[in-house]
Amino acid sequence: MAWNPKIEKMPIKELKDMQFKLLKMQVYRLYSFNRFYHDRMRQQGVHPDDIQTLDDVRKLPFMLKQDLRDNYPTGMFTASGDEVVRYHVSSGTTGKPTLVGYTERDLEMWTESLARALTSCGIGRGDVMQVSYGYGLFTGGLGLHYGAERVGATVLPTSTGNTERQIELMMDLGVTAIACTPSYMVYLGEVAERMGVSLKDDTELKVGIMGAEPWSEGTRTHFRDVLGVEAYDIYGTSELSGPLFTECEAQDGIHVWGDMALVEIIDPDTGEACADGEKSELVVTMLQKEALPMMRYRIGDITCLMEDECSCGRTHPRIGRISGRVDDMLIIRGINVFPSQVEHTLMQLPQCTGHFQIIVDRVGALDSMKVKVELTPEVFSDRINDLMAIRKSISNELKKYLNIAADVEFMEPGSLPRYQGKARRVEDRREM
Numbered sequence: 001m002a003w004n005p006k007i008e009k010m011p012i013k014e015l016k017d018m019q020f021k022l023l024k025m026q027v028y029r030l031y032s033f034n035r036f037y038h039d040r041m042r043q044q045g046v047h048p049d050d051i052q053t054l055d056d057v058r059k060l061p062f063m064l065k066q067d068l069r070d071n072y073p074t075g076m077f078t079a080s081g082d083e084v085v086r087y088h089v090s091s092g093t094t095g096k097p098t099l100v101g102y103t104e105r106d107l108e109m110w111t112e113s114l115a116r117a118l119t120s121c122g123i124g125r126g127d128v129m130q131v132s133y134g135y136g137l138f139t140g141g142l143g144l145h146y147g148a149e150r151v152g153a154t155v156l157p158t159s160t161g162n163t164e165r166q167i168e169l170m171m172d173l174g175v176t177a178i179a180c181t182p183s184y185m186v187y188l189g190e191v192a193e194r195m196g197v198s199l200k201d202d203t204e205l206k207v208g209i210m211g212a213e214p215w216s217e218g219t220r221t222h223f224r225d226v227l228g229v230e231a232y233d234i235y236g237t238s239e240l241s242g243p244l245f246t247e248c249e250a251q252d253g254i255h256v257w258g259d260m261a262l263v264e265i266i267d268p269d270t271g272e273a274c275a276d277g278e279k280s281e282l283v284v285t286m287l288q289k290e291a292l293p294m295m296r297y298r299i300g301d302i303t304c305l306m307e308d309e310c311s312c313g314r315t316h317p318r319i320g321r322i323s324g325r326v327d328d329m330l331i332i333r334g335i336n337v338f339p340s341q342v343e344h345t346l347m348q349l350p351q352c353t354g355h356f357q358i359i360v361d362r363v364g365a366l367d368s369m370k371v372k373v374e375l376t377p378e379v380f381s382d383r384i385n386d387l388m389a390i391r392k393s394i395s396n397e398l399k400k401y402l403n404i405a406a407d408v409e410f411m412e413p414g415s416l417p418r419y420q421g422k423a424r425r426v427e428d429r430r431e432m
């Protein structure tokens with residue numbers, strides 16, 4: 001079922017024509033009404049009249065998160081103060097925060113995007129959706145809240161924390177869908193087990209809307225088999241509004257609504273376009289955003305573009321799972337390693353709980369990588385198990401998948417940090 005079939009399934013040619021018109025209007029608007037964009041375009045030697053085809057988007061300058069920081073708080077806004085009806089703030093780990101403003105129409109488009117997305121994951125009237133993303137300055141909670149209400153679901157706005165209570169409510173109210181980070185889902189599963197609750201057998205929970213951090217197919221299988229939750233990937237970033245796009249029932253890529261966003265995949269070194277299907281850096285231009293429009297925004301995420309038609313019948317392009325960020329891709333002894341690859345490997349192994357930490361260090365001139373792995377209580381306490389053999393098999397699996405040797409250290413169940421929002425899995429000691 002589609003929320004807005006006329007748009008979601010429109011012929012590709014019409015969609016591209018629509019994108020071109022929206023792009024042209026947006027570029028004129030930015031050039032005419034905002035000093036930053038005007039100057040950037042002039043520096044690049046491009047005028048709105050130069051946008052003659054959709055591919056001419058490539059003539060436009062890129063934007064980085066640093067541009068938002070340099071123009072903090074509202075230097076890049078293209079709506080006046082009284083048109084802005086909401087702020088969200090993205091903290092980031094370094095530097096100043098970034099402020100995102102929304103006009104009424106921006107909020108409407110955000111909600112429309114999520115209404116289409118949630119419908120494509122099978123959520124609608126009759127569902128009770130627990131929103132366990134943080135409410136507040138983070139976009140996850142409020143974004144999904146309004147999207148779920150729009151499709152007619154009953155929303156339980158638990159936000160993060162108080163996990164036992166979340167599980168009790170889930171049972172009392174017959175929650176059928178949950179929106180949270182995949183790491184919080186793992187934690188919820190553990191807490192439920194300690195409470196003697198099987199999420200699979202004792203609750204109505206069926207669907208999970210999981211994102212805000214990288215996760216893997218291994219985790220999807222774990223959620224399906226062990227927790228009875230069919231998980232769908234959701235992607236977005238505060239600067240583009242917040243959570244915006246999800247997989248559909250086909251679970252073969254995340255649909256990016258073409259009437260809202262224009263996606264490109266570029267080579268981060270040359271800035272040139274990559275071939276369809278090639279994994280590289282994602283660049284997004286928001287075509288209709290009013291308060292904080294983003295032009296060719298280099299988010300720093302790595303994925304691929306799929307423009308072939310999806311089996312669900314939606315014609316809008318898809319992006320693949322985000323495998324990591326350009327800036328948290330680890331390069332260890334010359335080999336690119338993404339934390340999501342480690343997660344994928346560990347989630348296939350029944351001895352692991354899914355909690356892990358990667359420590360990268362330099363011994364002399366050589367990089368070293370250690371993976372701290374939490375074992376399940378059964379394996380950890382069972383003396384009959386040969387821990388040496390398990391360590392060897394995990395090391396072998398990691399080596400096979402990552403192409404690099406990693407030292408494996410076993411951790412007691414429950415000893416690694418738990419995260420209610422995004423997990424921080426990597427400690428890179430090489431720069432310290």
Ligand code: DLL
Nearest residue numbers: 090140211212213214234235236237238242243322
């Ligand atoms: O994380 C918005 C969001 C909320 C998305 C809830 C999904 C669900 P930021 O805090 O600005 O916004 O962080 C954005 O998180 O650039 C990616 O690096 C990462 N990220 C978001 N979704 C995914 C995902 C929200 N599905 C940054 N897979 C992005 C992998 C993701 N990484």
